[in-house]
Amino acid sequence: xxxxxxVFDVFGTVVDWRSTVIREGEALGRAxxxxxxxxxxxxxxxxxxxxxIDRVRQGxxxxxxxxxxxxxxxxxxxxRFGVEGLGESEKDDFNxxxxxxxxxxxxxxxxxxxxxxxxxxxxxxxxxxxxxxMAKRAGLPWDLVLSSELIGHYKPDREVYLKAAGLLGLSPGxxxxxxxxxxxxxxxxxxxxxxxxVPRPQEWPNRRIDLSxxxxxxxxxxxxxxxxxxxxx
Amino acid sequence: xxxxxxVFDVFGTVVDWRSTVIREGEALGRAxxxxxxxxxxxxxxxxxxxxxIDRVRQGxxxxxxxxxxxxxxxxxxxxRFGVEGLGESEKDDFNxxxxxxxxxxxxxxxxxxxxxxxxxxxxxxxxxxxxxxMAKRAGLPWDLVLSSELIGHYKPDREVYLKAAGLLGLSPGxxxxxxxxxxxxxxxxxxxxxxxxVPRPQEWPNRRIDLSxxxxxxxxxxxxxxxxxxxxx
Numbered sequence: 143x144x145x146x147x148x149v150f151d152v153f154g155t156v157v158d159w160r161s162t163v164i165r166e167g168e169a170l171g172r173a174x175x176x177x178x179x180x181x182x183x184x185x186x187x188x189x190x191x192x193x194x195i196d197r198v199r200q201g202x203x204x205x206x207x208x209x210x211x212x213x214x215x216x217x218x219x220x221x222r223f224g225v226e227g228l229g230e231s232e233k234d235d236f237n238x239x240x241x242x243x244x245x246x247x248x249x250x251x252x253x254x255x256x257x258x259x260x261x262x263x264x265x266x267x268x269x270x271x272x273x274x275x276m277a278k279r280a281g282l283p284w285d286l287v288l289s290s291e292l293i294g295h296y297k298p299d300r301e302v303y304l305k306a307a308g309l310l311g312l313s314p315g316x317x318x319x320x321x322x323x324x325x326x327x328x329x330x331x332x333x334x335x336x337x338x339x340v341p342r343p344q345e346w347p348n349r350r351i352d353l354s355x356x357x358x359x360x361x362x363x364x365x366x367x368x369x370x371x372x373x374x375x
Numbered sequence: 376x377x378x379x380x381x382v383f384d385v386f387g388t389v390v391d392w393r394s395t396v397i398r399e400g401e402a403l404g405r406a407x408x409x410x411x412x413x414x415x416x417x418x419x420x421x422x423x424x425x426x427x428i429d430r431v432r433q434g435x436x437x438x439x440x441x442x443x444x445x446x447x448x449x450x451x452x453x454x455r456f457g458v459e460g461l462g463e464s465e466k467d468d469f470n471x472x473x474x475x476x477x478x479x480x481x482x483x484x485x486x487x488x489x490x491x492x493x494x495x496x497x498x499x500x501x502x503x504x505x506x507x508x509m510a511k512r513a514g515l516p517w518d519l520v521l522s523s524e525l526i527g528h529y530k531p532d533r534e535v536y537l538k539a540a541g542l543l544g545l546s547p548g549x550x551x552x553x554x555x556x557x558x559x560x561x562x563x564x565x566x567x568x569x570x571x572x573v574p575r576p577q578e579w580p581n582r583r584i585d586l587s588x589x590x591x592x593x594x595x596x597x598x599x600x601x602x603x604x605x606x607x608x
Contacts, residue, residue: 274543
């Protein structure tokens with residue numbers, strides 16, 4: 143296929159945000175004597191992400207980093223779940239849970255194999271500092287960190303995919319987008335990128351999500367190890 | 376000192392551009408029967424870099440990537456050294472010698488040690504694709520690639536240093552600039568960054584360059600291994 147670089151969606155595709163937010167929420171709850179449905183909390187916090195991004199994309203909000211959008215949404219979610227009494231620095235620290243997400247078990251060994259054959263990069267709406275802190279902690283061996291923050295557009299804006307290829311010095315067809323989310327892959331394909339779908343059934347274990355393989359994607363893979371095998375890495 | 380991240384000048388500080396350009400020039404010369412002073416050629420090509428960057432910085436030229444500036448200057452240098460008969464694709468390939476530069480012998484082992492304690496990033500005027508290709512080939516273990524291309528300003532513009540810290544989510548004082556060139560360190564210090572001077576006497580072996588240690592830098596180190604030792608990494 144002539145693919146030279148793989149660019150990865152991160153939240154949900156590489157890392158398991160849900161389990162980590164639940165785990166840190168439970169720890170916070172124990173420390174502060176809070177009784178909260180942390181699974182519901184985690185999902186509500188994540189659910190606030192797309193509408194917030196869309197407000198930036200549509201110009202309703204000036205550019206805000208993902209850290210800032212998470213922090214803004216955290217206030218709403220704390221209120222909805224009746225969590226009171228946290229100080230500003232406690233909230234700031236909890237907001238950085240998104241820097242501390244655990245990878246899916248196949249992510250690091252899969253990336254190590256893929257990195258030997260391809261350039262591997264993030265292509266995430268997460269801000270650069272968040273992605274770097276996450277990678278250092280989790281051992282994600284990125285060749286480089288590409289972020290919407292560097293491009294000035296959020297996915298799924300077409301500019302993100304085209305600019306990523308341009309920064310790599312490659313044509314769009316030499317770059318493959320890897321994601322667990324079909325809307326991201328469809329936008330990448332529209333911009334001329336190759337696509338690999340890696341469904342993550344545990345991202346939303348209690349929600350009906352379309353996890354079916356599709357021939358319109360160049361690759362459908364069970365996980366990153368299967369992706370490496372299919373790409374000869 | 377509270378340093379969290381080290382950002383590195385690349386050309387001359389991490390990689391030995393001179394030897395690599397000479398070696399590839401000699402190989403090209405043998406293949407094409409050219410008789411050229413390749414050491415002089417390499418130095419003349421590199422000498423064209425700062426004036427070209429300055430033309431962009433002063434708005435005389437629209438933004439051009441380092442690849443484009445090298446390619447523009449290559450035409451001049453080929454003419455000055457009387458090299459004729461190269462095709463466009465041969466010139467394009469030779470221009471990418473800057474993607475294939477060898478690191479100084481201490482660079483990779485020093486970065487591996489430093490990476491265990493700090494975030495390590497490029498902060499180079501080289502374009503992203505160039506820096507990624509170089510790192511893949513040479514085994515430079517960057518956590519991320521920061522480039523003037525991502526910031527829209529060339530060093531030593533103040534914006535480059537401030538924006539690098541901002542992208543890392545750090546204050547300028549938590550970031551240390553590492554370079555073999557004092558002008559780069561002085562500009563970084565003016566922006567509030569910490570500084571480490573690592574002189575590279577073999578960058579310009581036949582030219583009088585100021586290689587003396589200075590107390591105004593936070594660290595003066597013999598090489599990256601010495602830098603790691605001094606920083607406790």
